[in-house]
Each structure stands twice: as C-alpha cells, then as structure tokens.
Amino acid sequence: MQKLQDYWNERSSQQRMILGAAFLGTFLVIAGFGWMASRPSMALIYGGLDSAQAGEVIAGIERAGIPYEVRGDSIYVDADQRDRLRMDLAAQGLPAASSTGYELLDGMSGFGTTSQMFDAAYWRAKEGELARTILALPNVQTARVHLAVENGRGYRRDQNGSASVTLTTNGQPISREQASSLKYLISSGVPGMQPDRVTVIDTQRGIIAASEDHTGADRASEMKRNVERILEPHVGIGNAIVELNLDVVTETELLTEQRYDPEQRALISTVTEETTDESNSTGSGAVTAASNLPDAEDQPGDASQSARSENRSQANYEVSRVTREVQRQPGETRRLTVAVLVNGTPQVDAEGQTTMMPRPDAELETLRELVASAVGYDEARGDLITVKSMPFAALGEDGTLAQPGLLDRLALNDLLRIALIGLFALAAIFAVLRPILKARTAPQAPVLDTSLPPMPPMMSGLSGTIDDEPSPDNPRIVPIEFPGLETLALPSADPVARLKEMMKERREESVKILSGWIDNKESAN
Secondary structure, eight states, rough: OHHHHHHHHOOHOOOOOOOOHHHHHHHHHHHHHHHHHSSEEEEEEEOOEEEEHHHHHHHHHHHHTTHHHHHHHEEEEEGGHHHHHHHHHHTTOOOOOOOGGGGGGOOOSSTTHHHHHHHHHHHHHHHHHHHHHTTTTTTEHHHHHHHEOOOSSSSSSOOOEEEEEEEEEEESSOOOHHHHHHHHHHHHHSOOOGGGEEEEEEETEEOOTTSOOOOOHHHHHHHHHHHHHHHHHHTTTTTTEEEEEEEESSSSEEEEEEEEEEEEEEEEEEEEEEEEEEEEEEOOOOOOGGGGGOOOOEEEOOOEEEEEEEEEEEEEEEEEEEEEEEOOTTTEEEEEEEEOOOOOOOEETTTEEEEEOOOOHHHHHHHHHHHHHHTTTOOTOOOOOEEEEEOOOOOOOTOOOOOHHHHSOOHHHHHHHHHHHHHHHHHHHHHHHHHHHHHHHHHOOOOOOOOOOOOOGGGOOBBOOOOOOOOSOOOOEEEEEEETTEEEESSSSSSHHEEEEHHTTHHHHHHHHHHHHHHHHHHHO
C-alpha cells in the first residue's frame, strides 16, 4: 500500500486523471463481460404475429414471470424455458387464431337478431372457417377471405357470387396448382359459386392464375424453360441463352363469314305433275208429240267423245353457300418469336491454345428443329425461330460465384456487439498500460561513474587529495573541503563508498551539486 501511495503521490494531476479513467473503464468492461456472461441465452418462441396476438402472448409471458425480449415482430425468451412456456401458452389458447369461425354464431340470441344481422354473422363466420382451412398450407402465414354473395330472398334462385383470397407467404410462392385448389375450395364452400369467380392474390406476386388459365407471361416462361431443358444436356449448362416473345390475343373476337358459289348448285326438290282428261257426250232426238206420250221410246240423238293427257315436271335448285363462324378467346397465340444463342465449341490449335469456334450449320439446324418442336412452331401463323452460335465472353479464373463469408454468416447485431466490446477492451488496455510504459521509459537518475572524471568548475573549490592506492590495513583519512561546508572525513578505501556516505549525510547539497553537474554536461554536448 505504501508503494502504491508513493506511486500515486509522485504522479501529476493529468496522470492521476488518466489512471482514474483507466480504472473506471476497466471496471465497466469487466462488469459488462460479467453481465453478458450471466445473461440467459434467448431463443425465438413466436415470430410474425400481428399486434393483437403479440400483445396477448406478451401478457401471458409476463404472468409466467419469464424474462423476454421483443425484436421487431419476434418474441424471444430464455432458451431453457421456451418449450415449457410454449406448451403453457397453448393451453391458454395463445396465440389466438387471427380469424374466428362459427363460434361467432354461439353468442347470437334469438331475441333482437334480425335476418340481416344473422346473414352478416353467418358469412363472416364462413370467411373465418375458410381462412382457417387455408392456413393449413405450409407456405401460408396469413390468409383473408372476402365473400361477395347476394342476399336476395324470394323466388330468385341464381346467385352470381364472387370471392377473393389474399395470402401472405413465408417466402415460398403460391403455385398455380395451389391457386386452382383454393378456387375449388372456396367455390365448394359457398353454394352457387363457380370456381372462375374466385380470385387468388399473393401479396408479393399479385394475382395467381390457375393451371387452366395461364397468362401470357406464365406461358412464355414455361416455354422458355422447356427450350433450355432440351438444349442444356447437349451444349452444357450456361452455354445457351433463350429469349422468347409470345404475342397473345387479349380481346374476344367473333368472325362470321358467308360465301356463295354460283358455279355450284344443289337440287332441292323435284315436282312431277301428270293430268289425264276424258269426256263422252250423247245428244237426244227431236222433240215431238209422240215423245210426250207415256211408254214412248226415246229417239237416239247425236253422240260425241273426247280425251286429253298432260305431263308437267318442276325441279328446284339453290346456289351453294358456305357459312363459317370463328370465335377467338383471350389467351390464344397470335405470333411466336424465339431467339437462341449457343456458345461455341473449344478447339486446340497447333500452338496448344484453346479457342472457341462456332458450331457447324448442321448442328444448328438440328437444334432449330428441336426448338420448333418444343414451342409449337407454326409457319402459317408467322412464327420465327433464330438459332445462332457465337463464342461467349470469357469469365475470370474465379468466375462470378459469390461465396458467403464470415460477414454473411454472422448477424449484424452480433458484429456490432463484438466491435463495441473490442473497442472498450482496447481503450482499457491502452489507458492502463500507457502510464506504466511512461514510467518505465522515464529518464533514470545518472549512474555514478567509478572512474571519477574531473570535477566541474563549480566544484573547483574542493581541496585535498585522494590516494589512488590506499592501504586496507591503515586507511588514510583525506580531508575534503566544500565551500560553505565543514570538512568531512571519509575513508580513502573506496571512493564510491565515500561519495555515497557524503550524499546520504548531505542529501540536499549533493542533489544541488549533481544537478549543476548534469546541466553542465548537457550544455557541453
């Protein structure tokens, strides 16, 4: 303690402040390390919850008395108690489901509930039940279902309802097959709704088209993947670039065409009519008085006979007519263009250097036929396919692959924490070692030279002689006179010992003499 006190007393005020700051910083660093060492390791218990669910979960954790941390939309608790806490919260129904189903109808009483209120609660419960079913998908985090159903009553039977589903995924997109399944799920749960009246919306990708109604962009992407899948086994991965442009009909078109061909006629009907007419006539005799008598015989008169026969035929013909009706729906291909760029083949020349040469025309023609078959090439439609071979630009030796480093594997918060700890540690070490290094590098007191160089001028007043070879049995006492001091008797056996004893007895005067000696040496140098 005495040494520490002497060391503290010998320091200046600035050095004392530095030492105090160093000890304070060291204490804070050690306390921080101790706090971090005793701090429990935190583990994620729930993430991605909305505000209402997160508030209920935090309230349950506080009731359990377990320390927790909130980082964004994630909740962290002690890793040793996470599993048990999760089971306890599940027993309390936490986190609660974001949508409510048919339990909404349990709180409705028959008194004071109108038919409109019951219908609104019923469809709301239906939306909640459908959302719960959709949440069973592994890549769906949140789901909202909106039903637009006409609540018409009476004799109206047809209901043209529609629905929309909004989904938030965990990064994995919703496939077309899943979108088609969701359409049939919603339409099956709502009476009278057709699958084409349901729209599936992804918050990241927008409207998801089902497998039966591909959009132009989806069809172009699928055709491009098919072409690349055919070319890569032959030319290699990364040696073929495919660009495809698909012109799709976006409007509905109805064409009706009628053609008449006067050169061609068709017999519609034939009418044949045959007429035969025969007539016979006989005239009576002259009228006399005898003809008025009874039983009188008639007198024969003149007789005539005629016959007529007629045949008539009629044929009906009609000019040939062709009627054609063409209806084009959106999504049909209007024109297709494909451009394929294939890398060359490596060849070694006479000097041993490898160069890329274009592929032969026969090979390019074969590749063109494969591409035409893959995309459904139609020359009458105006499709165009171009296949060219050109050497690709050479990449560097390391390529363009980005390998993850240490910074990618560490979290940003951890890096900042490590940097702060390192800075505090360096500051503490620098503050503690700097005064010690200064004390070690400080100029030491001059060592007395045993060779006894000539005295400086200020000591010229000293009188007496010193025996260079004194006798140890009979040491002589040589008187040395200092100006203003009484004569000292020193043994002549050891000059260094004599000087030490003199400096001990007359410390202040010796210090003044040595200081003047040192100053004179520095000025002489």
